[in-house]
Amino acid sequence: MTLWKGRVSPLARSIRCAPLLAAFVSFSAPLLAQSNSHHYSIRKPVEKYGTLKQGDVPGFGAVACGPVSVINSFVYLQNQYPHVYDSKLILKNPQGATEYDDWAYSAWVLGTQYMYTNSCGTLDPNFAWGKQRYISTYAPRTTILHGQATEVDWSTAVGQNPKRRPAWMNEMVPTWGFLYEELRRCQDVEIGLIFGGGGGHWLTLTGFDWMDDGDGIIQQMENATIWFIDPDDGMESSSSIWQDPMQGFRLTTNYGGGGGLPSWINIVAAESPVPEPTVVAFAFAGGIGFVLVVARRRRAT
Numbered sequence: 001m002t003l004w005k006g007r008v009s010p011l012a013r014s015i016r017c018a019p020l021l022a023a024f025v026s027f028s029a030p031l032l033a034q035s036n037s038h039h040y041s042i043r044k045p046v047e048k049y050g051t052l053k054q055g056d057v058p059g060f061g062a063v064a065c066g067p068v069s070v071i072n073s074f075v076y077l078q079n080q081y082p083h084v085y086d087s088k089l090i091l092k093n094p095q096g097a098t099e100y101d102d103w104a105y106s107a108w109v110l111g112t113q114y115m116y117t118n119s120c121g122t123l124d125p126n127f128a129w130g131k132q133r134y135i136s137t138y139a140p141r142t143t144i145l146h147g148q149a150t151e152v153d154w155s156t157a158v159g160q161n162p163k164r165r166p167a168w169m170n171e172m173v174p175t176w177g178f179l180y181e182e183l184r185r186c187q188d189v190e191i192g193l194i195f196g197g198g199g200g201h202w203l204t205l206t207g208f209d210w211m212d213d214g215d216g217i218i219q220q221m222e223n224a225t226i227w228f229i230d231p232d233d234g235m236e237s238s239s240s241i242w243q244d245p246m247q248g249f250r251l252t253t254n255y256g257g258g259g260g261l262p263s264w265i266n267i268v269a270a271e272s273p274v275p276e277p278t279v280v281a282f283a284f285a286g287g288i289g290f291v292l293v294v295a296r297r298r299r300a301t
Helices: 065-080 099-114 124-138 176-184 277-285
Strands: 038-043 143-149 169-171 188-195 200-212 225-230 235-244 250-253 263-273 291-293
Touching (some): 038 176, 065 099, 065 124, 065 200, 065 263, 099 124, 124 143, 176 188, 176 200, 176 263, 200 235
Parallel strands (some): 143 169
Antiparallel strands (some): 143 263, 188 200, 188 263, 200 225, 225 235, 235 250, 250 263
């Protein structure tokens, strides 16, 4: 499936944010059936994220949601882990005067030189590979990437030979457990939506809230919520999220693409600083797929 993500649609804005840290646990739904109800709730400190608007990126701003969602995430990584990233991920705008100018310039570089964003938007394969190449160029040996994706045509990736799925991206329908645990572990998370009416969009995830009735499946009547920075306006917003039993329990939202049709999450990409060796060993033991982003000369091709 070839889909350009870049189209945007309006959504009501809401809520603020508060920090919360937690341990490393791995699970996914609907396999996570529980005997009792459980409240899954995490909100990240929104003030640590970038607030870049895609329209402020020169050249292709109207469809720059892909690179903008990543740059807003990178601002979080630099604020949350200054001892790891310092100012490596956000490039200095040679003609800019403000921090915001640096964000816009970084998104322009990421989009034009790494994600191959054009007037149609950003293809999912170019988003994934482009983020990896950017990190390996400007902050090598600092970051672990991992993700989940379905219905992505990896043969359309630009600049990759052979054209294939990155080793850190698991081929599977994204799960609520992955979203929740990545946020709990203070990781950056970007989600890619496919609109029911055509097109798609990228968002920077900042929060998740759901009261599970015990079956491990997000039902629409349970009023689960995700929060995110929307590249459309650089603000934090929220959306309902549920699993559609008629579509393989895929994660569905009311962030629509027009006509009142719902959207669904087909790809999730997360990044975090290189952890301590004991954490890495624990992750491998739990079967988590990820890859350390090393120097560019050693990247996968």
